[in-house]
Amino acid sequence: xxEILARLQPIFRDVLDDPSLVVTAESSARTIEQWDxxxxxxxxxxxxxxxxxxFALGELETLNNxxxxxxxxxxxxxx
Amino acid sequence: MTRRFEYPFDLAVxxxxxxxxxAELSAQTQLLDVRLAVLGGSTTxxxxxxxxxxxxxxxxxxxxxESEYAKYEEEVLLDDARLRAFAPQIALIHTTxxxxxxxxxxxxxxxxxxxxxxxxxxxxxIWIKLINDIGCTVIQNNFDEPRHRSLGSIDxxxxxxxxxxxxxxxxxxxAAARQRPRLLINDISHLAAVVGLDAWHDxxxxxxxxxxxxxxxxxxxxxxxxxxxxxxxxxSRKVLVLDLDNTxxxxxxxxxxxxxxxxxKETPEGEAYTAFQEYCLELKxxxxxxxxxxxxxxxxxxxxFSHPDTVLQLTDFAAFKANWNPKHEAIAEIAHELNLGLxxxxxxxxxxxxxxxxxxxxxxxxxxxxxxxxxxxxELLDRQLYFEPVGxxxxxxxxxxxxxxxxxxxxxxxxxxxxxxxxxSLAMKAVVAPFHDTYMDRITQLTNKSNQFNLxxxxxxxxxxxxxxxxxxxxxxxxRLSDKFGDNGIVSLAIGKLNASxxxxxxxxxxxxxLKRDLEHLMLDELVARAxxxxxxxxxxxxxxxxxxxxxxxxxxxxxxxxxxxxPDGRTDWRLPLNTEYQKRCxxxxxxIRG
Numbered sequence: 001x002x003e004i005l006a007r008l009q010p011i012f013r014d015v016l017d018d019p020s021l022v023v024t025a026e027s028s029a030r031t032i033e034q035w036d037x038x039x040x041x042x043x044x045x046x047x048x049x050x051x052x053x054x055f056a057l058g059e060l061e062t063l064n065n066x067x068x069x070x071x072x073x074x075x076x077x078x079x
Numbered sequence: 080m081t082r083r084f085e086y087p088f089d090l091a092v093x094x095x096x097x098x099x100x101x102a103e104l105s106a107q108t109q110l111l112d113v114r115l116a117v118l119g120g121s122t123t124x125x126x127x128x129x130x131x132x133x134x135x136x137x138x139x140x141x142x143x144x145e146s147e148y149a150k151y152e153e154e155v156l157l158d159d160a161r162l163r164a165f166a167p168q169i170a171l172i173h174t175t176x177x178x179x180x181x182x183x184x185x186x187x188x189x190x191x192x193x194x195x196x197x198x199x200x201x202x203x204x205i206w207i208k209l210i211n212d213i214g215c216t217v218i219q220n221n222f223d224e225p226r227h228r229s230l231g232s233i234d235x236x237x238x239x240x241x242x243x244x245x246x247x248x249x250x251x252x253x254a255a256a257r258q259r260p261r262l263l264i265n266d267i268s269h270l271a272a273v274v275g276l277d278a279w280h281d282x283x284x285x286x287x288x289x290x291x292x293x294x295x296x297x298x299x300x301x302x303x304x305x306x307x308x309x310x311x312x313x314x315s316r317k318v319l320v321l322d323l324d325n326t327x328x329x330x331x332x333x334x335x336x337x338x339x340x341x342x343x344k345e346t347p348e349g350e351a352y353t354a355f356q357e358y359c360l361e362l363k364x365x366x367x368x369x370x371x372x373x374x375x376x377x378x379x380x381x382x383x384f385s386h387p388d389t390v391l392q393l394t395d396f397a398a399f400k401a402n403w404n405p406k407h408e409a410i411a412e413i414a415h416e417l418n419l420g421l422x423x424x425x426x427x428x429x430x431x432x433x434x435x436x437x438x439x440x441x442x443x444x445x446x447x448x449x450x451x452x453x454x455x456x457x458e459l460l461d462r463q464l465y466f467e468p469v470g471x472x473x474x475x476x477x478x479x480x481x482x483x484x485x486x487x488x489x490x491x492x493x494x495x496x497x498x499x500x501x502x503x504s505l506a507m508k509a510v511v512a513p514f515h516d517t518y519m520d521r522i523t524q525l526t527n528k529s530n531q532f533n534l535x536x537x538x539x540x541x542x543x544x545x546x547x548x549x550x551x552x553x554x555x556x557x558x559r560l561s562d563k564f565g566d567n568g569i570v571s572l573a574i575g576k577l578n579a580s581x582x583x584x585x586x587x588x589x590x591x592x593x594l595k596r597d598l599e600h601l602m603l604d605e606l607v608a609r610a611x612x613x614x615x616x617x618x619x620x621x622x623x624x625x626x627x628x629x630x631x632x633x634x635x636x637x638x639x640x641x642x643x644x645x646x647p648d649g650r651t652d653w654r655l656p657l658n659t660e661y662q663k664r665c666x667x668x669x670x671x672i673r674g
Contacts, residue, residue, distance in 0.1 A: 014095040042094065042095070045125075046094045055283065056283065057287070
């Protein structure tokens, strides 16, 4: 969990262009102002490129926050 | 910084750091503003983001118009107020196979042909409106192909197959582009093949976000579009500087001798170098200048071109530097000899240390990482899209000849003590006439790529130039110069506009290959003659400084204009009162045809 979060942190900072942004397991598009629908595409594509994972259709829509996304990624990376 | 914009791209960095890169690039000065309408058949935000990065890296700052999602057709043909008000210089129609309207499966050939005609007509109507009415240049994607084919290979055979139908439309688009100089095709059919259809399309991104091209492939797409746009504004590169040992042939000629070089069809390695030479020769044939820059003994280096399997000949090179000086110095000398800016140069060398020093010392020169495997040289140079032509003009095909003729002229000049006598010996002939239909492409090209001898560096689209041509208060002039060594083609332009009794010169430019040939005097004489005919009593000239046009800062002073205003930003305004006593300045161009 922590290891993935540590790698996600700079991705979120880069994509949202906010060097002081702190992302936690509880963060979500509701709590991070710049995380709009356009930024969402950039975040997803950057994460897929960085971790070499693919999110299937509908997978991301069921998640409530970054912590749940990390849970999904852990499953994929173990896969 | 520019490394980032070189093939192969670091997709992870591009995808996530785009905002920071954008901020960094936007801080540059001397950017050319370009008004660009992106008319999308699918979501275009990603494309816009990456296109902006590649354009900024090329010195172009795009100002974007984006159509509403998939409203590319409506916003041009029906509800065009917003687009019209935006006044784009370039419209990019980003459509892909998902936008094509296919004939039904198993349609007969008449139905398919009629569907193809109707689909072509739908796009043609958009182009005509954009080109003739909105007045912009159009970049139209051709079609990529779907990832699936329910008919298998028959899909490319049966007339109703997806692939068959799209390939037919692509051929029709290409034919239309050959007819219309202001319609340019962005060949995504090729690009999708290079990327691979499985990476080009991503069904998840299509279903979630309506992105017809995957985000990673969009980076490559933006690169190709930026190359076309660079070409439109004359920013494509023009000179390829080549190292010799292990670049044009295998081995070191100083050690191995001509006979020891690996070149020719006998070995796989030799064949790779031969193929690379053939690729360079193709570039030369379409107007790219080739030059050699090698650390070598000058005589020994030349011997390499006596190898029985050499494709390139010594006469293919517009400049040849073989010595022991640092390469960045030799390249700067080549730029000086050819009278071309270093930003139009590409330097190819297998040696990473040489590449490094040239890149560091001459940051505007493109220095691709060629690796050291000759079998990949063509790919690594070709994929950079440095030399993207917008169209191949007759001038392009002759350009290498112009420069070779210049070398002969320089030799001759050395034998004359008096420069005037040299000019007379050239037996120069000029044609000076208002802008003419036949030459509008070349004229547009010149206004967009002349940097050095250019008083105002105003850039024009062909639409703007057509409008000026039609304006009764405008005076337009082009000059064509030939001499006993050959024809230089169209090399100088001027645009004047009558304002009360002044003729204001909005544009005056000249190709540097005819510098100091008395042509600037002929242009002045012709401007004066035409100003007097129109009843003007003064010529008004303006100089607008850029990073590259300092050579003409005293142009008007040298021609006898009086300084009127010196602006704080370095611009200067000049005035030459006219009367019928005007003495012609041009004395060495004796054969002038006036139109």
